[in-house]
Amino acid sequence: MAERVVENLNQALHALLADDPRLYLLGEDLADPYGGAFKVTRGLSSRWPDRVLSTPLSEGGIVGVAGGLALAGQRAIVEIMFSDFVALAFDQILNFASKSTAMYGRRVPMPLVVRCPTGGNRGYGPTHSQSPQKHFVGIPGLDLYEVSPFHDNQTVLGGMLATGRPGLLFEDKVLYTGRMYADGVVDELFRYDLLDGDVARIWVDDPEQSDCVLVVPGGLAVRAVAVARELLLRDDIVCQVLVPSRLWPLHAAALLPAVARAGRLVVAEESTTGGTWGAELAHAVHTALWGTLRAPVRLVHSADSVIPTAAHLERTVLVQNTDIHRAVKEVVRGA
Amino acid sequence: MTAAVTGARPDVPTRLAADDLDLLLLIRHFELALLDMFGRGELHGTTHTCLGQEYVPVALRPLLTDGDHVFSNHRGHGHYLARFADPHGLLAEVMGRQGAVCHGVGGSQHILRDRYLSTGVQGESVPVAAGVALHLNRAEPGHLALVHLGDGTWGEGAVYEGLNMAALWGLPLLLVVEHNGIAQSTPTDAQLAGSIEGRARAFGVDHTLVTATDTALVRAALAPVLRRVREESRPAVVELRTHRVGPHSKGDDSRTPEEIAYAKAHDWYARYAEAYPEQFAAHDERQRAYLAEVVREVAGRPASVWEEADRG
Ligand SMILES: Cc1ncc(C[n+]2csc(CCOP(=O)(O)OP(=O)(O)O)c2C)c(N)n1
Numbered sequence: 001m002a003e004r005v006v007e008n009l010n011q012a013l014h015a016l017l018a019d020d021p022r023l024y025l026l027g028e029d030l031a032d033p034y035g036g037a038f039k040v041t042r043g044l045s046s047r048w049p050d051r052v053l054s055t056p057l058s059e060g061g062i063v064g065v066a067g068g069l070a071l072a073g074q075r076a077i078v079e080i081m082f083s084d085f086v087a088l089a090f091d092q093i094l095n096f097a098s099k100s101t102a103m104y105g106r107r108v109p110m111p112l113v114v115r116c117p118t119g120g121n122r123g124y125g126p127t128h129s130q131s132p133q134k135h136f137v138g139i140p141g142l143d144l145y146e147v148s149p150f151h152d153n154q155t156v157l158g159g160m161l162a163t164g165r166p167g168l169l170f171e172d173k174v175l176y177t178g179r180m181y182a183d184g185v186v187d188e189l190f191r192y193d194l195l196d197g198d199v200a201r202i203w204v205d206d207p208e209q210s211d212c213v214l215v216v217p218g219g220l221a222v223r224a225v226a227v228a229r230e231l232l233l234r235d236d237i238v239c240q241v242l243v244p245s246r247l248w249p250l251h252a253a254a255l256l257p258a259v260a261r262a263g264r265l266v267v268a269e270e271s272t273t274g275g276t277w278g279a280e281l282a283h284a285v286h287t288a289l290w291g292t293l294r295a296p297v298r299l300v301h302s303a304d305s306v307i308p309t310a311a312h313l314e315r316t317v318l319v320q321n322t323d324i325h326r327a328v329k330e331v332v333r334g335a
Numbered sequence: 336m337t338a339a340v341t342g343a344r345p346d347v348p349t350r351l352a353a354d355d356l357d358l359l360l361l362i363r364h365f366e367l368a369l370l371d372m373f374g375r376g377e378l379h380g381t382t383h384t385c386l387g388q389e390y391v392p393v394a395l396r397p398l399l400t401d402g403d404h405v406f407s408n409h410r411g412h413g414h415y416l417a418r419f420a421d422p423h424g425l426l427a428e429v430m431g432r433q434g435a436v437c438h439g440v441g442g443s444q445h446i447l448r449d450r451y452l453s454t455g456v457q458g459e460s461v462p463v464a465a466g467v468a469l470h471l472n473r474a475e476p477g478h479l480a481l482v483h484l485g486d487g488t489w490g491e492g493a494v495y496e497g498l499n500m501a502a503l504w505g506l507p508l509l510l511v512v513e514h515n516g517i518a519q520s521t522p523t524d525a526q527l528a529g530s531i532e533g534r535a536r537a538f539g540v541d542h543t544l545v546t547a548t549d550t551a552l553v554r555a556a557l558a559p560v561l562r563r564v565r566e567e568s569r570p571a572v573v574e575l576r577t578h579r580v581g582p583h584s585k586g587d588d589s590r591t592p593e594e595i596a597y598a599k600a601h602d603w604y605a606r607y608a609e610a611y612p613e614q615f616a617a618h619d620e621r622q623r624a625y626l627a628e629v630v631r632e633v634a635g636r637p638a639s640v641w642e643e644a645d646r647g
Pocket of ligand 1: 488518
């Protein structure tokens, strides 16, 4: 069986720290034996005590330190304990790291990644369950990525650092304990491959054929595959799932051919409604494929609400598989 | 630990060597030229001059090496000129002309050159400088990261996050506070509870108060502080009581005539002129003429170009 996502991330960090003596890892409570709130950093501080640093509770300060290391020719990965708290580092991300890549009139490398454990479904309540991706969409100089079970994290993190642009890596907290997919196989029905090395394409029978395309960020990948399976078995609808690793800048070119063939697109994300990544994607697809689409792009997201703690209440707010299922069905059947 | 250095005889400044005096006057005439151009509508945007505070970077100049990082702020022209003696590049940056240090993208408050960086968000540079100091401490011991900041900037949480990490981790970080008694329009006593000294002490960080505005005295007071930061690799705060002789930016001085007169009465410029009239007059006239020539030459240059490849 393939490794768990948290192990894949942990191994990626081991490999990157081993390969690059300039790389630092900073964050709250990430040193051993604790190894981080989600254990992603287990074992790292024991091997590299000088470069894997547990920090005070200072999200803005830590990202600032990472920016300083990058400025001095080093590289840095920061772990934010819960992505809600990346709000405290917004200034360093928006005004320092991202702007510094260009505002001095020349390209200044800022190899730094901020890792953000993201999302709900764990009962952590309103301040520990958010999906803040949308607040970072469209910042010049900033890239957004999301962990998925289809994308090897050493490749993703290594690629992010190699761009010399600062980036945020969103990591769905439920996904951590799930398993990576391997060897192009999802299950007995579904297969996957990578387009442009970035967009995972999950299909049944024929990768060139589908009734509808469902695009989701990595955190929803497992849920999207479950929905596609049900749609096939219960409703006889062939739904192709696309999971880009890079959310921003949009990877529209890699998504468009499949959407053009199907003529239908549903974008699902866990973010609450309003100013979403999906809205940007819909706009790009409408602009590129207006004459080809058989239906408007359909957005599925969480409700316009804080995220409650109790499981039965949390379900009323967070996007559910049934919401995605219904949306695809309606788009395909025209209901 | 707090050490206080007070100008013993503020009325009689120390006679300066020619290069120090020239640099002080270069900065002074640079700033005056900018205000003059703004007044004539020849400049776009805004600027913050360091009139009255020129001696801070001049005092620091021989205490810094090329390997040190300097982080400057909105009031940074003096800091830049003391490091690079490049009025052409800086003026071109402010005016958006060819030869601009950052192609006119950064303007007055956003400059990066070698190990010098300024940015316009107050306090943001302190943690960044701590990150640089973390690297210096390991890779280039003996070098330091210096941050220039005003008294008002002590309202920003970033300052404390950065100072805390620097103290915890033993980093060569020096905060140079230019305490001019006002932040934009707000007097210090309306925005700062307690004291900068008390805040530094709370982190176990050395604090040195310097009330002199005499370049030589200030330098003598700063030298041992920088030496300690380098040799012992730990942060320090120096607080220089200074006087903002000009407006906050172009013409926005909210102070009473008495307050402005008080600042002017403490201006090193007039005092030095009075103490050493002949030396002063010759240098002053030379720098004034030099700056006039810089303005004339840079104003005649074509517009700066921001190439696609330089856009990040
Ligand atoms: C984060 C932030 N808030 C507000 C401002 C606007 N601003 C620019 S300078 C300034 C006053 C700064 O006061 P101080 O730190 O005392 O420095 P001084 O201007 O006196 O040199 C303000 C409020 C800013 N640039 N950055």
